[in-house]
Amino acid sequence: MDILLKESRQKLALLGNEAIVRAALEAGVNFVSTYPGTPASEIGNIFSQIAKNNGIYFEFSTNEKAALEAGIGASFSGLKTLVAMKHFGLNVCADALLPFCYTGSKGPFVLYVADDPSCWSSAQSEENSRAFSYLAHIPTLEPSESQECLDFVKLGFEISEKLNIPVMIRTTTRVSHQSSPVQIGKINLNNNFSKGKFIKEPKRFVTMTPRVLEMKKELIEKIEKIKKLSEKSSINKIEKGKGKVGIITSGVSYLYVKEALKELKMDLPILKLGFFYPLPEETIKKFLKNLKKVLVVEELEPYLEKEIARIAQQSNCKLQIFGKNLIPEVGELKPEIVLVAISQFLGKKISFDFKKHLKDFQKINLPKRYPQLCTAQIAPPGCPYWLVFSALKKVVSENTIIGGDIGCYMIGSLPPHNLYDYLSCMGSSIGIAHGIKKATNQKMIALIGDSTFFHAGIPALINCVFNKSNPLIIILNNQITAMTGHQPHPGVGKTGMAEETTLIKIEEIVSACGVKNLKIIDPQNFEEMVSSIKEFLEKEEVSVIIARRICALLAKKLQK
Amino acid sequence: MTKNLEDFNIIIVGVGGQGLITLLKIINKAAQKEGLDLVSSELHGLAQRGGSVEVHIRFGKEIYSPLIKQGGADLIIALEAQETLRACYYASKKKTVFLVNKFINPIIGAEKTLSFEEISQNLQKFSKKTIFVDASEICKKEFSTDVVSGIYLLGLTSAQKILPLKESSLIETIKEIVPEKFLELNLKAFNLAKSY
Numbered sequence: 146m147d148i149l150l151k152e153s154r155q156k157l158a159l160l161g162n163e164a165i166v167r168a169a170l171e172a173g174v175n176f177v178s179t180y181p182g183t184p185a186s187e188i189g190n191i192f193s194q195i196a197k198n199n200g201i202y203f204e205f206s207t208n209e210k211a212a213l214e215a216g217i218g219a220s221f222s223g224l225k226t227l228v229a230m231k232h233f234g235l236n237v238c239a240d241a242l243l244p245f246c247y248t249g250s251k252g253p254f255v256l257y258v259a260d261d262p263s264c265w266s267s268a269q270s271e272e273n274s275r276a277f278s279y280l281a282h283i284p285t286l287e288p289s290e291s292q293e294c295l296d297f298v299k300l301g302f303e304i305s306e307k308l309n310i311p312v313m314i315r316t317t318t319r320v321s322h323q324s325s326p327v328q329i330g331k332i333n334l335n336n337n338f339s340k341g342k343f344i345k346e347p348k349r350f351v352t353m354t355p356r357v358l359e360m361k362k363e364l365i366e367k368i369e370k371i372k373k374l375s376e377k378s379s380i381n382k383i384e385k386g387k388g389k390v391g392i393i394t395s396g397v398s399y400l401y402v403k404e405a406l407k408e409l410k411m412d413l414p415i416l417k418l419g420f421f422y423p424l425p426e427e428t429i430k431k432f433l434k435n436l437k438k439v440l441v442v443e444e445l446e447p448y449l450e451k452e453i454a455r456i457a458q459q460s461n462c463k464l465q466i467f468g469k470n471l472i473p474e475v476g477e478l479k480p481e482i483v484l485v486a487i488s489q490f491l492g493k494k495i496s497f498d499f500k501k502h503l504k505d506f507q508k509i510n511l512p513k514r515y516p517q518l519c520t521a522q523i524a525p526p527g528c529p530y531w532l533v534f535s536a537l538k539k540v541v542s543e544n545t546i547i548g549g550d551i552g553c554y555m556i557g558s559l560p561p562h563n564l565y566d567y568l569s570c571m572g573s574s575i576g577i578a579h580g581i582k583k584a585t586n587q588k589m590i591a592l593i594g595d596s597t598f599f600h601a602g603i604p605a606l607i608n609c610v611f612n613k614s615n616p617l618i619i620i621l622n623n624q625i626t627a628m629t630g631h632q633p634h635p636g637v638g639k640t641g642m643a644e645e646t647t648l649i650k651i652e653e654i655v656s657a658c659g660v661k662n663l664k665i666i667d668p669q670n671f672e673e674m675v676s677s678i679k680e681f682l683e684k685e686e687v688s689v690i691i692a693r694r695i696c697a698l699l700a701k702k703l704q705k
Numbered sequence: 706m707t708k709n710l711e712d713f714n715i716i717i718v719g720v721g722g723q724g725l726i727t728l729l730k731i732i733n734k735a736a737q738k739e740g741l742d743l744v745s746s747e748l749h750g751l752a753q754r755g756g757s758v759e760v761h762i763r764f765g766k767e768i769y770s771p772l773i774k775q776g777g778a779d780l781i782i783a784l785e786a787q788e789t790l791r792a793c794y795y796a797s798k799k800k801t802v803f804l805v806n807k808f809i810n811p812i813i814g815a816e817k818t819l820s821f822e823e824i825s826q827n828l829q830k831f832s833k834k835t836i837f838v839d840a841s842e843i844c845k846k847e848f849s850t851d852v853v854s855g856i857y858l859l860g861l862t863s864a865q866k867i868l869p870l871k872e873s874s875l876i877e878t879i880k881e882i883v884p885e886k887f888l889e890l891n892l893k894a895f896n897l898a899k900s901y
Contacts (some may be wrong), residue, residue: 158734158737158743160743183749183750184749184750186749186750187749265747265748266749266750267749284761290744290771316747319771319772319840320771322746322747322749323744323745323746323771324729324733324743324744324745324746324747325743325744325745325771326737326742326743366739397771397836400744400769400770401769401770401772402770403769403770404769404770404774405768407767478770479774479775480770480772480773480777481774481775481776481846486773497775497776497797499775499776502775502776502797503775503794505830505845506793506794506831509790509793511787511790511791511812511819512812512814512815512816513757513812514720514756514757514787514788514812514813515756515814516721516752516754516755516756516812517755517756518754518755519754519755520755523722524899556754560813560814561813561814569774586894628750628754629750630749634856686709
C-alpha cells in the first residue's frame with residue numbers, strides 16, 4: 146500500500162485496481178466514495194488506509210446510490226471526485242446516474258466500474274456495464290492493463306474537467322485483478338482536506354421540465370465534442386499490419402488478440418479502442434475502408450460489433466464482419482478461445498489440438514471444490530452462519546421456502562447446505578419473500594446479512610409491515626461487510642476513515658419499521674434459535690431474528 | 706532467465722487461504738527485478754473463500770495475456786495435491802513440470818479422496834516431469850507449522866532449477882515482501898529446500 150504513495154522512476158508491478166488508486170492520487174483527487182464489491186473492493190480498502198493522511202475525504206457509503214449521490218454533491222461543490230463500485234452497484238445507482246449526466250459534473254468526476262465476466266465473485270447475473278454508456282450517455286473508457294488503468298483514469302479526469310461531464314472507466318476482473326508493470330507519475334496531494342464551495346446555479350443543477358430537455362440536448366452536444374476528442378485520442382490506436390483482413394478489439398480482449406497473433410506469427414492491422422463511448426466513428430471508417438474482412442473481438446454482448454456493422458454501412462458496405470459467430474457471448478474470453486477464433490477467421494491451422502486436450506482433461510472429472518464458510522480450523526470457533534444453517538435444517542419442513550441474499554451466506558446455496566429456494570440481488574430476500582407470502586399460504590424465511598440489510602433490505606422490510614405480510618426474516622449480524630474483506634457498515638460505529646461514528650442499531654431500525662416480533666439471538670444459543678424460528682413461523686405478522694455474533698475471521702484478525 | 710526463452714508460464718493452484726497470492730507477489734517482483742516483462746492474474750472475493758484457487762504468472766519478453774492458455778503452462782505448483790488435477794487444463798506432456806505438495810485437503814461432498822497414486826496416474830498424460838514433495842510434513846516437522854510450505858516449494862523450484870529466476874532475486878524479494886516478524890521463518894523454509 147505504501148508503494149502507492151511513493152515516487153518511482155522504475156516501473157512497478159501494480160494490480161489494475163492499485164493503478165486506478167494511484168491515478169486518482171496523481172490527478173489530485175479530493176473525495177472518494179464506494180460500496181465494497183469484488184472486483185472493485187481494493188479501491189475502498191486502499192483509500193480507507195491512506196485517505197486521512199493525504200488530504201482526501203473517503204467513505205464507505207451505505208450503498209452505491211448513496212456513494213454516487215455523495216460524489217455528485219462533492220462534484221457540485223467543485224471537488225475532484227472518484228466513485229467506485231462493482232457492476233451491480235451501477236444498477237443500484239442508475240437512478241442518480243442518468244440525471245447526473247444531464248446536469249453534468251462541476252468538480253472533475255470519474256466513475257469506476259468493474260465487471261466480472263464468468264461471475265467469479267458475483268451471483269445474480271453476468272452483467273456487461275457497457276449498456277449503461279448508451280443509457281446514460283456517459284463517456285466510457287476501457288483499459289486493458291494496469292498502465293492503461295492509470296493513464297485512462299487521469300484522462301477521464303481531464304475530459305471531465307474540460308467538458309463538465311462524468312466519465313466512466315470500465316474494467317473486468319482480468320484487468321482489475323491483473324498485475325502488470327506501470328510507469329507511475331507524480332502524486333498531487335495536499336496534507337489537509339480542503340473544502341469546496343457549493344455555488345448556487347439552479348439552471349445547472351435542477352433537472353426539472355422543461356429545462357431537463359434542454360439539458361439532454363446539451364448532453365448530446367457534449368458527447369459530439371467528446372467524439373471529436375476521441376477521434377484525435379491516442380488511446381484509440383491503429384496498429385498497422387499486412388493485408389486486407391483486420392481486427393477491432395478493446396479491453397482485456399486486446400491482450401488475447403496480441404498473444405494469438407504472436408503465436409500465429411501474423412501481422413494483421415488492429416484497431417484497439419480505448420473509448421467505448423462515444424466511438425471514434427471516423428477512425429473506425431478509416432480503418433475499415435480498405436479491408437475485406439474484419440473480426441470484432443469483445444467479451445460478452447456484441448455492443449461493439451453492432452456499432453461496427455452500422456458504421457461499415459457508411460464506409461465499406463461490402464465488408465464481411467465476424468464476431469459473435471466465432472466468439473462466445475457467455476463467459477469471459479480466454480487466450481485459447483481468441484486464438485482458435487482468429488485461426489478460424491484466417492483459415493489457418495494451429496498445431497495444438499485444443500479439443501483433444503480438453504477431452505482428456507474432462508476425463509479427470511475431479512469433483513468441484515466449492516467455497517466454504519470458515520471452519521473452526523481457519524478461524525475458531527468457525528463461522529457463526531454454520532449454526533444458523535443447522536438450526537434451519539433442524540426446523541424447516543419441505544414446504545417452507547428459504548430465500549438467500551448477497552454475502553458470505555450465499556455459500557448456503559452450495560453443497561453441502563443446498564439451503565436456498567431463490568437467490569437474486571441485494572435486499573431481495575425480503576422483497577421477494579413478501580411477494581411469496583402474499584401469493585401463497587406457504588411458510589417463508591428470508592436470510593439477509595447486516596451490510597446488505599442496510600444497503601437494500603430496509604425498504605423491503607417496511608413493505609412487509611406496510612402491506613401486511615408475515616415472512617420470518619433472519620438478519621445475519623456478523624458486524625462487518627465480511628465477504629469483500631471486512632469493510633465497516635453503518636452498524637459498526639466506525640467510518641471508512643476509522644473515525645468514531647454513531648452505531649446504528651439494527652434492532653432499533655427493525656422496531657421503528659413497526660415489527661413487533663423481534664429477538665436478538667447469539668447463534669451459539671442453538672436451542673433458543675431453533676425454538677424461536679419455530680415460534681416465529683406461526684406468527685401472523687412479520688417477524689425478525691437478529692442472529693448476532695461477530696465474523697470469526699474478523700475476531701481472529703482483531704486478536705492479532 | 707535463459708536467454709532464448711520467449712516466455713515462462715506458471716500456474717499456482719491450491720485452496721483459498723493457502724497463501725497463493727503471497728507466492729505470486731514474490732515471483733512477480735523477482736521477475737521484475739530481472740528486467741522481465743510480466744503479467745499475472747489473481748481472483749479475490751467469494752472465489753477465495755476456501756474453494757479452489759488458481760493464479761497465473763507469466764514473464765519473459767513481450768507478454769500480453771494475463772491468462773495462460775490451455776496446455777500452455779511451463780510450471781505448475783500445487784499447494785494441495787488433488788487441485789493439481791484441476792491445473793491439468795493448463796498442462797501438456799510436451800513441456801509442463803509439476804511440483805506437488807503431498808498434502809490433501811478433502812473435498813466436501815466428494816465420494817472419495819484421491820490417493821497420490823491416482824493423482825500421479827492422471828498426471829501422466831499432462832506432465833513432462835512431476836515432483837511430489839512432503840512440503841507440509843517437512844515444514845511441520847522442522848518449524849511446527851505448515852504455513853511456510855508454499856515458500857518451501859518456492860525454494861525447491863529454485864534448488865531444482867525449474868524456475869528460471871535467480872535465487873538471489875527470490876531471496877531479495879522475500880526480504881522486501883514478508884513482514885519482519887515472519888521473515889526469518891520464511892527464509893529458513895526457503896533455504897531448507899536446498900537439502901531436499
